[in-house]
Amino acid sequence: MSVPRSVYRKRIRRAQEQMESAGIDAFLALSLENYRYFTGDVRKQPRMFIPANDEPFVIVFEGEVEEAERKTGLEAKGYRALHEMIGHVVSFLNSIDTETPTVAVEMEFSTPAFLLERFRMANPHVEVVDAKQIVAPLRKFKDRYELDFMRKAGKLADIAMEKALELLRPGVSEREIALEVEYHVRKKGAERLAFPMFVNSGERSLWLHGLATDRKIEDGDVVLIDVGPVYEGYCADIARTFVVGNATEEQRRVHRAYVEMQEKTIEAIEGSKGEVSVLDLERRNAEFLKSVGFGDSYVRGFVHGIGLNFEETPFPTIFPEDLREIIEKDMTLSVGHSVLSVRGVGGFRVEDTIYVGEKVERLTTFTRELLEV
Template sequence: MMMAIISFVGSLGKERPRIGLEVGFHVPAFLVDRFKMSNPTAEIVQERTMIEAVRKRKDPDEIAAIRRACELADWGMELVRDMLKPGVRELDIAVELDYQLKKRGSSGLAFPAFVNSGPRSLWLHGMATARQIQPGDVVLVDFSPVVDGYHANISRTFVVGRATQEQRKAMETYVALQEKAFEALQPGRLLFQIEQEIEDLAGQLPYGEHAIRGFIHGIGLAFEEFPFPTIFPEDIMQPVEAQMTLAVGHPVLSVPGLAGFKQEDTVLLTDHGVEKLTNFGTGLIEV
């Protein structure tokens, strides 16, 4: 493939051709370096806009694949709920979830399932460990099934036993912020406007001072794609459009001394607003 590209660039007959690369999580740095070494006369630049224009609005086949991935996400979260018991290791749940989702048609997970229990629930991206789940633990679960190359994203927060009043308050705050996001997501609105409304509401709610920005990101061929403001701040000034698929509820509400709380869903933006594609439970789920 590299030789084919080098030959094509040479056939252009330009002294200093300008080549755009889509550089993201999936492109190793060494590959970019090798490409530059193989094309020493070329100017290599990052290029997102052309690819984004094609990928940001999903066609019916793409939406159908994402719907199937979301159905698996809901089913997988039911499996997790049934497995969550004192003494079970985080890793046991993560491995079984991956195995069962593949048996039901997923090609795999975008990342190893996050099963973060007890004090580890405050982490945003925490790989499952050999820690055994304890009575009273808050457990944050986040995973992303893939079907035909397209992703779903779902996160839920469980408590092993009875939730405390303060845990309920924190989770109610998160759910309220997610509902505000659903309400604010309308075609043509800037992501900045939507994030600002979420932030304004957080300032009025219990534990809202722990809320952080980056509540929404795109999802499709990648589990995090345009708009992706936590990595590309300029995306915050982009409008959302009908036929976009989005993950809503990205950051953890990390409350020191209490736990971490999160509820993330995959949605389709239509001409009339949000259609939820993941629909497993809501709020703090007792097991």
Template structure:
């Protein structure tokens, strides 16, 4: 069983190598292809080409950017709408559902990944799963979410505070915001992912919180939430015009909580254009 056209093409064209998208090919699919080619005299080799597909996907065309912008708009509207309703007593799970429901009502096809709602000390976990913990006065609330629209994904993070904000929380928020805005203002096409990461990381390190920023600055996005380019300390990817990627610095303190702010940007005319529009300039206190 398998694609007979592949066997016919390989036999008639004397093909020596066949590329396969190895990142998504199942073992059953691989075995099926091998079976189809098993009795061909020249025995073409199967060559992994997933990396080539990923590289091609990294640079978006105009239609892809249009769909990404729409997915971003849904997430922007949902996080601002639901963020304004946060109050003591509401659970992380309830907030997560409200975000998904709101995005779908706006026109999104669904969520692009499992929503993160991390309140109070849970904010120290960068990939926290929503629980039945109820919001309390003084909590920080990190919300990381995205919409799916016609196959394309968005990704946004905003941090809110319930009630009066402490001086420490405001200080850390301002450091994270400064790190993000520095990267968004000074990144340029031709830089490596490591160099872009360093623009934000040096702001956080110079403020004394380098050890509390434990993940990469960002990642590409498109038909998957995580695509090339990588934007992190060990990324050799070159940032090119047409790439859309996240800028999401954070500070996480065990037992206290965390702050993360995330935008999606398009590298355009050698400079980043911020596509995410949800409010962030001043800490949102509910």
């Protein structure tokens, strides 16, 4: 499904409305995700400048100007060096009839710090504020085009997990599984993976984050696999836990607790959307795990937003203020982000991507049973 150019123009207008309401003069987009959200275009290191009361323009390498204008329908300004890139913005800001212009810039953990610092050095008279107040209220609600892309990403996530299950056996290395799954899912239509795939086996299943190493899978291992295919820029995230050989009763008990916690979270979202906050969900999860004997093992961050970024608003593990975010209709979420680590038993995780519609729609549907391989 192609996205009409009018959709991108509407997004720009809504961002300009957000700026006017907040008294912000312009927004400088440094990330590919925001550039893509407002233009539909994809390229390396693009920048976009959206004034509150003027026409936006994109800033690209000199040789890309013609193509960028054709693909975005916007004016493109070319550069050959960093100072020329910043110069286009400086030139516009100098034309604004205000002593201290206010410019919103992404202040995320992925924002290149040197670019932000260079911008400040070149514009000492400019007040720089966080662009989250402009972008997050738009991007956290998905339109029908975005949802279509995320549904397709979800199908690819299921395909990836099916391939991982097929490959999982003693003697195969974590890295071999990750390489084969990525190759397979990209052949099936994934643009890329949103993050390096987790294949955490044995003691490494206890880790919150992960990667694939040369460790070979052994009989008796708990193996936690997490993969996030991207389709047309949009991510889906799925995680499942497997046991190589026969699962113990304690492993089954931990896994059941995790699956039940996920189910209760989704039921709460479906039954109380527009009312329940991320913090409410965190508290319920902590209380539930305490009631089943795993209270000391709970890791906060069970739910987060997902879309063009695999972690976006609400993103409470990085931005604690997002705990106050209310779960509302048309949001897409990852449910099951944290690991339940029990020493001597293993680390367990069941993560799915959902869409909050009139009812909750699971965009990833691979079985949530504890599979023995």
